[in-house]
Amino acid sequence: MQEQTYEIEKGNSFELIDIFDCGQCFRWNKEMDGSYTGVFGSNVINVSVKGNRVVFKGICEDDIKKVCIDYFDLNRDYEKIKEELSQIDDNMKTSIEYGKGIRILNQDLWETIISFIISANNNIPRIKGIIERISEKYGKKIVYNGKSYYTFPTVEELSKAGVQDLRKLGLGFRDVRVYETTRMILNKQVDLEELHQEKNFNTVRDTLLILPGVGPKVADCILLFSTLKRFEAFPIDVWVRRVMNELYIKNVDETKVNKRDIEKIAYEKFGKLAGLAQQYLFYWKRGA
DNA sequence: GCGCAGGGGGTCG
DNA sequence: CGACCCCCTGCG
16 A cells, blocks of 8 residues: 655644643554654554644555544644633643643544553553554554554454453453453444444443443543543543642542542533543643 | 562452 | 552662
């Protein structure tokens, strides 16, 4: 297949580091020249910033312009969103200045589900390693610029992996969770197409929670970071708990902060954009 | 250098 | 609430 390219104006809401390091994705790697290369769907894409231009190049089955506009959420007006959030308070203002280039990627739902099940009680280097090994073993190989890349396996492809196979790839106790979830999605006990159609937020969330390995935090990450695109989802992890307590709740013992209280404040302050607010706060606090 | 302890984007029972 | 698998990191 042939290499395609696509270019856009960078603007003020597109920064490679912010997009790829804000914790939403696991398959993008920095190159020597500062660009990033990643695999999504059956595409291998390299993204670089040159002055005020963003250059996408790589191998796509479809038109690269279409593929990138969709994946990088390029039709959404993040300037407007940031303006709206900035007006809430100074914390939002500061965090948005810090992570001004964040965009929420449109990641495949199935891949996002498995990726965040793997993320439970785990660290990022290891998570990335596991996902890479899964892709190498069960995905399809694509050669680009002389290097081999591997697509994330489809449901059918991953369903060929037994619990022991997964264990050998380093999943640890998450092996059974991934195995069971794969089966439930394969036999449509949980239908991913239907999930996309469903309007009611809590219905979608409750359905995700049926899947083994998907608890409240993972469910909210899936809702926020996948093509489900639910910006009202508010994943609460140790970092978010920390920052929400520090800024709004001010409990002396951070571990005693009630999740309900965090959710209540998040919803009252940020409303339908709570998930995005979370992302700016999380990225700011974790980086700063 | 290498060996070892500590901990990590939670979930489950 | 405690265990959970194990790679990665950092320190001695």
